[in-house]
Structures are given as structure tokens and as C-alpha cells.
Amino acid sequence: MTSNQSLYQQIREAIEEKIFSGAWPPGFRIPIERELMEQFGCSRMTVNKALISLVDTGFLERRKKAGTFVTYPSGHYASLHIPDIRKAVLDAGFPYRYLLQSIERRAATADDAAALRFDGPSEILDIRSLHYAADRCFAAERRRINLAVAPEAATVDFTGMPPSVWLLTHVPWSNAEHDIEAGALGRDDAAAMGLAEGSPVLRLTRRTWGAAGTITEAEQLFPAGELTLHASFLVKVSG
Amino acid sequence: MTSNQSLYQQIREAIEEKIFSGAWPPGFRIPIERELMEQFGCSRMTVNKALISLVDTGFLERRKKAGTFVTYPSGHYASLHIPDIRKAVLDAGFPYRYLLQSIERRAATADDAAALRFDGPSEILDIRSLHYAADRCFAAERRRINLAVAPEAATVDFTGMPPSVWLLTHVPWSNAEHDIEAGALGRDDAAAMGLAEGSPVLRLTRRTWGAAGTITEAEQLFPAGELTLHASFLVKVSG
DNA sequence: AAGTGGTCTAGACCACGAC
DNA sequence: TCGTGGTCTAGACCACTTC
Numbered sequence: 360m361t362s363n364q365s366l367y368q369q370i371r372e373a374i375e376e377k378i379f380s381g382a383w384p385p386g387f388r389i390p391i392e393r394e395l396m397e398q399f400g401c402s403r404m405t406v407n408k409a410l411i412s413l414v415d416t417g418f419l420e421r422r423k424k425a426g427t428f429v430t431y432p433s434g435h436y437a438s439l440h441i442p443d444i445r446k447a448v449l450d451a452g453f454p455y456r457y458l459l460q461s462i463e464r465r466a467a468t469a470d471d472a473a474a475l476r477f478d479g480p481s482e483i484l485d486i487r488s489l490h491y492a493a494d495r496c497f498a499a500e501r502r503r504i505n506l507a508v509a510p511e512a513a514t515v516d517f518t519g520m521p522p523s524v525w526l527l528t529h530v531p532w533s534n535a536e537h538d539i540e541a542g543a544l545g546r547d548d549a550a551a552m553g554l555a556e557g558s559p560v561l562r563l564t565r566r567t568w569g570a571a572g573t574i575t576e577a578e579q580l581f582p583a584g585e586l587t588l589h590a591s592f593l594v595k596v597s598g
Numbered sequence: 599m600t601s602n603q604s605l606y607q608q609i610r611e612a613i614e615e616k617i618f619s620g621a622w623p624p625g626f627r628i629p630i631e632r633e634l635m636e637q638f639g640c641s642r643m644t645v646n647k648a649l650i651s652l653v654d655t656g657f658l659e660r661r662k663k664a665g666t667f668v669t670y671p672s673g674h675y676a677s678l679h680i681p682d683i684r685k686a687v688l689d690a691g692f693p694y695r696y697l698l699q700s701i702e703r704r705a706a707t708a709d710d711a712a713a714l715r716f717d718g719p720s721e722i723l724d725i726r727s728l729h730y731a732a733d734r735c736f737a738a739e740r741r742r743i744n745l746a747v748a749p750e751a752a753t754v755d756f757t758g759m760p761p762s763v764w765l766l767t768h769v770p771w772s773n774a775e776h777d778i779e780a781g782a783l784g785r786d787d788a789a790a791m792g793l794a795e796g797s798p799v800l801r802l803t804r805r806t807w808g809a810a811g812t813i814t815e816a817e818q819l820f821p822a823g824e825l826t827l828h829a830s831f832l833v834k835v836s837g
Numbered sequence: 838a839a840g841t842g843g844t845c846t847a848g849a850c851c852a853c854g855a856c
Numbered sequence: 857t858c859g860t861g862g863t864c865t866a867g868a869c870c871a872c873t874t875c
Contacts, residue, residue, distance in 0.1 A: 365863060379809045381770040391841065402865045404643075407843085415654070423842050424873040431766075437776055439678035439829050528670075531620040537676055539827040541780045541800035541820065559798030559822070561780035570618045581780065583798070588778040590678045604844060630860065641846045646862085662853045663860050 370399050370409035378418055378429055385431040389419070392427075417592075437590035441537065441565075444490045444498055444579070445521070447586065453492035459518045460487040460551065464506070471503055475573045476566065481507040486522050489551065496552040497585050502577040509574055523577070526567070530574055538564040539588065548580060559583040609638050609648035617657055617668055624670040628658070631666075676829035680776065680802075683729045683737055683818070684760070686825065692731035698757045699726040699790065703745070710742055714812040715805065720746040725761050728790065735791040736824050741816040748813050765806070765814055773807040778827065787819060798822040 364372075377383040390398065395406045410427060413419040417436065421427045448455040463485045467475070471483050484504040490497045502522050504512045509530045517525070526532075542562045549556040561581040567574045603611075616622040629637065634645045649666060652658040656674070660666045687694040702724045706714070710722050723743040729736045741761050743751045748769045756764070765771075781801045788795040800820040806813045 367863080375772070379770060379772040384770065393841090402867085404845095404866090405864060408863090410842090421842060422873075423871075424840055424875080426841065435680055435682075437678045437680055437774065439676050439776075441674055441676055441829075528624070531618050531623070533614070533618040535674070535676065535830070537829040539778060539800075539829070540825065541798045541822040543798045543822060557796075557798075559780045559782045559796075561778075561800075570615075583780040583782060586779065590680075590776040590778070592774040606844080632860090641848085643847090643864095644845060647844090649861090660861060661855090662862080663855050663858080665860070 366399070366401055367405050367408040367412070370395070370401075370406060371412055373399075374409065374413060375418065383429050385429050387429045388426045389429065437592050439537075439588060439590040441563075441588070442586075443523070444500075445524075448490065448492040448497055451492060453495075453497075456491040456493075457519075457521050458489045458491065460489060462486045462517060464513060467505075474503055474576045475505050477505055477507075477573045479507075481505060482513075484512055484522075486517060487551075488517075488521065490521070492585070495585075496554070496582065499548055499552050499580045500577060502575060504575045505573055508569060508571045522575075526575055530569065532567050532569045532574055534568045536566045536568075538562075542580075544580070544582075552580075552582065554582060561586055561588075563588075605638075605640055606644050606647040606651070609634070609640075609645060610651055612638075613648065613652060614657065622668050624668050626668045627665045628668065678776075678827060678829040680804075680827070681825075682762070683739075684763075687729065687731040687736055690731060692734075692736075695730040695732075696758075696760050697728045697730065699728060701725045701756060703752060706744075713742055713815045714744050716744055716746075716812045718746075720744060721752075723751055725756060726790075727756075727760065729760070731824070734824075735793070735821065738787055738791050738819045739816060741814060743814045744812055747808060747810045761814070762816065769808065769813055771806045771808045771813055775805045775807075777801075777803040781819075783819070783821075791819075791821065793821060800825055800827075802827075 374389070383389060392403050392406050392410065396403045399406065410419060410421070414421060418430060419427055420430050445455045445457070464482060465485065467477070467481045467483045471485070472478065475483070483506055486502045486504070488500050488502075490500065504522065504526070506513055509526070511529065512522070512525070515525055540562050542560050544552070544554055544556055544558045544560055546556050549558060560583060563579045563581070564576070565579075566576045613628070622628060631642050631645050631649065635642045638645065649658060649660070653660055656669060658666055659669045684694045684696070703721060704724065706716070706720045706722045710724070711717060714722070722745055725741045725743070727739050727741075729739065743761065743765070745752055748765070750768065751761075751764070754764055779801050781799050783791070783793055783795055783797045783799055785795050788797060799822060802818045802820070804816045
């Protein structure tokens with residue numbers, strides 16, 4: 360029945376079954392690689408591939424000399440999907456519209472440096488924009504771009520293209536951090552978005568890093584009900 | 599430079615450097631395994647291990663016959679830390695207190711079944727509780743437990759122990775889903791938490807699954823400012 | 838000291854899918 | 857068709873860590 364699966368995936372699932380059924384409870388020490396290799400009639404590397412994949416998804420923990428153990432479930436980490444705003448609007452079945460509010464080029468203030476986690480003098484671009492789903496404001500965005508790392512950004516026309524789109528396709532990056540919290544709309548943001556002051560919003564702050572340092576920091580405000588972030592525990596299985 | 603890193607990690611980083619520096623831009627077809635194997639003077643499996651690891655984190659995409667390509671970033675996934683409430687309170691430097699508000703055992707209503715994504719008649723446990731940081735309400739929690747899957751829960755005394763703690767240690771589970779959104783406090787919740795109706799909150803809904811079906815669904819409400827979720831370790835997704 | 842995982846080799850055959 | 861990745865073998869030596 361599992362004939363079209365690779366051998367190491369079959370091994371992986373056999374072990375998963377033991378774990379999920381409770382036969383191998385948290386803390387249980389599972390058989391050593393050389394035993395599993397006999398049990399499944401395959402080479403050690405194949406067993407190893409299955410075990411490594413279970414370590415990657417957090418179900419097993421390995422310690423030299425001690426053995427391989429079923430982890431105590433904590434649910435501490437989950438794979439969070441961070442949607443592209445335009446895509447999220449279109450997926451919800453609304454036409455997407457983007458509006459540039461303001462753009463300013465300036466020497467970085469202390470606030471800017473703190474937001475970008477970037478020391479030393481530098482120029483930044485400060486961009487404020489709104490994203491609409493039909494005629495409803497879906498998100499307000501304030502973005503700082505570090506011109507020391509992405510100088511070409513200064514030459515781009517952001518009236519028709521959201522900065523995120525340009526950045527994704529023109530600046531190589533390697534890592535990002537996100538903070539997610541609830542908040543209340545301040546007066547200026549409320550006015551810009553056409554909502555009541557104090558309205559609840561989801562605030563998503565993202566910092567994106569490249570080899571040369573922080574590239575950009577973006578704060579996005581989503582009115583309550585517009586966006587639901589979704590995270591699932593199971594990450595992609597390798598292979 | 600002879601580093602203390604494994605060979606495949608060195609290969610991985612060498613390729614990452616090409617990608618992050620922009621030398622190998624999105625869409626670029628990287629050398630085939632047999633070429634890289636000569637280039638790095640190692641066996642094909644070692645190159646393969648490095649490439650697979652880059653595929654897992656979303657930086658590369660592989661197509662048979664066509665080759666291995668640098669992905670175009672679109673949305674992305676991040677590793678989200680989901681804190682244990684008690685730990686979050688203690689980490690913030692406050693004493694933690696848990697208060698059971700109500701507990702009810704009943705036949706599952708249509709609402710319950712929908713929340714648990716569980717068909718068929720079943721009994722559930724409906725538990726409402728509050729979590730305090732010192733004398734401030736840190737979170738309100740409403741939890742449903744599927745007694746068809748976790749019947750032992752009916753016999754547990756939850757006055758002194760939050761249900762999450764008991765569940766984590768007594769019921770094997772394999773998967774969890776989280777929804778994160780902003781909302782406004784309803785009247786009942788506001789009264790229970792000692793806050794104004796309409797106050798902004800972060801709503802975290804979690805469904806936990808085991809082999810036999812959904813075990814529990816929990817909705818946690820955090821007043822704005824109490825909790826910031828943090829996600830990092832980027833995984834790109836091509837699209 | 839010895840058990841266990843971590844890594845690596847130098848091949849091999851197969852399957853998919855772009856051409 | 858045949859280039860490319862996907863997987864697997866049957867060994868090997870090393871490093872770490874607990875015993």
C-alpha cells in the first residue's frame with residue numbers, strides 16, 4: 360500500500376505511528392540506528408535520513424552515546440505563514456488597490472536606527488502606504504528602507520508598486536524577524552484608514568536582513584477581522 | 599580554512615553566500631550535483647545533503663531533468679514561538695496565578711463540533727479560566743476538550759492545574775493549528791477580565807490533533823500590550 | 838572505555854519530465 | 857530520449873558523552 364513511497368519515508372511514517380499512537384511516549388528511547396536498520400532491512404544511511412527528518416520536525420531528539428528519544432511535546436514552535444498583502448486580498452475575492460501616502464528620504468534618526476537595528480550614520484527612505492480590499496482599508500503600512508544597504512531603492516517610483524514587491528525582487532535577503540501584537544489605532548492612523556480612533560488592530564512588524572545588515576523594517580496594521588494569521592505545527596517533510 | 603563545521607554545512611553556506619549576495623539571483627540555475635561534487639571534491643551524497651537542506655528552507659527548488667534553481671520569494675514561512683502562558687508571565691517578572699472560572703461537561707453542540715472540527719455525537723468538557731500576572735489579567739482562556747478522544751480528562755481536577763498542562767503531559771498528540779487575529783473584547787469577557795468592553799485583544803486559537811481526532815480547542819485572549827508573538831528563521835516559499 | 842550518533846565514500850539503479 | 861535529481865548500499869572513521 361505504501362509501495363510508491365520511498366523507503367525512508369515509510370520508515371519515518373512507521374516511527375511517527377509509534378509516537379502518535381502513544382506506543383512510544385515522550386521520553387521513550389527508541390531503538391538505535393543499527394537495530395532499526397536490521398528491522399527494516401536497509402542500510403544505516405536510510406534509517407538515518409528518516410530519523411534526521413523526524414528531528415527536523417521536532418518529534419525526536421538525539422544525544423550521542425545516550426540515544427534517540429521521543430520529545431516532550433511543547434507546541435512551542437509552529438510554522439507561521441506570512442502572507443503577501445496583495446495576495447491575501449485577492450485570495451479573499453476582492454480587488455486589490457495600493458495607495459502611496461508619503462515618501463521621505465532623510466538622514467537616519469535615532470528612532471530609525473533603533474527600528475532598523477542599525478548603527479552608524481545612514482540615509483533611509485520612510486514610506487507610508489495603504490492597501491485596500493475593494494474600497495475597504497485592509498492594511499496601513501509604514502516602512503523604512505536602509506539606503507546604505509539598498510541604495511537603488513532611492514531611484515524607484517513607489518507610486519504604482521508597493522515597496523515590498525520591489526524589495527522582494529530586487530534585493531537579496533536571507534532572514535526576517537516578525538513581531539505580532541494587538542493594539543489600538545492612534546488618531547493619525549485612524550484618520551488615514553477611515554476608522555475610529557482606538558479600533559483594534561493586528562500589528563505585524565517585520566525586519567528583513569541581508570548579508571550587509573538590516574535592509575528594511577515594516578510595520579503593518581490590519582483592522583480586526585481583516586487578517587487571520589495561520590500557523591500549523593507540522594513543517595514540510597524533507598523529501 | 600579548516601573549520602569545525604561538517605562538509606555539507608560548508609557547502610550549504612557556500613551556496614547560501616551565492617544566493618544572499620545576489621551572485622545567484624532568483625531563477626538562476628545552479629550547477630548540477632555532479633559538477634558541485636567535483637568542485638567541492640566530495641561525494642554526490644554530501645552535495646545532495648546540502649542541497650536538500652536548502653530546498654527544505656525554501657531557497658532552492660529542484661526539478662528533474664531541468665535542474666536546481668534559486669527560488670523566487672513570494673510569501674514565506676517563519677518559525678513562530680508559541681509561549682506557555684505561565685512561562686511568559688514568569689519571564690516578564692510577575693508572579694503567575696491561575697483561576698478556574700467554570701467547568702461544564704455536556705453533549706457536544708453544533709458549535710462545539712464546529713470548533714473541534716469533529717463530527718458525530720460526543721461529550722465535551724468546556725473550561726473557562728483566567729491567567730494573571732500579579733493582579734493584572736494576562737489572558738482569558740476558553741477550552742473545549744473532546745471526551746471521545748481524551749475521556750480521562752473528565753476525572754481531572756482543573757482547579758489547581760491549567761488544562762493545557764495536564765493535556766500536554768497526558769494525551770499524545772501529533773499536530774496543532776493556530777489562528778492569530780485581533781479582536782475587541784465582548785461584554786462578558788471584559789467583565790471577567792476587569793477591562794473595558796471593546797478593548798483590543800490578541801486572539802490565539804489553537805486546535806490540537808491526535809491519531810483519533812481533535813483533542814482540544816483553546817481560545818486565548820490577551821489584552822493588547824500583554825503579549826508579543828515573535829517569529830524568525832525565515833523559510834521562503836516560491837510562487 | 839565503549840556505545841551512539843555524525844558524517845562521509847564511491848559507487849549504483851531508477852523515475853521523471855524537458856527536449 | 858537521456859539529463860537530472862531521487863534514492864539506496866555496505867561499508868568506514870570520527871566525535872562526543874555517558875558509563
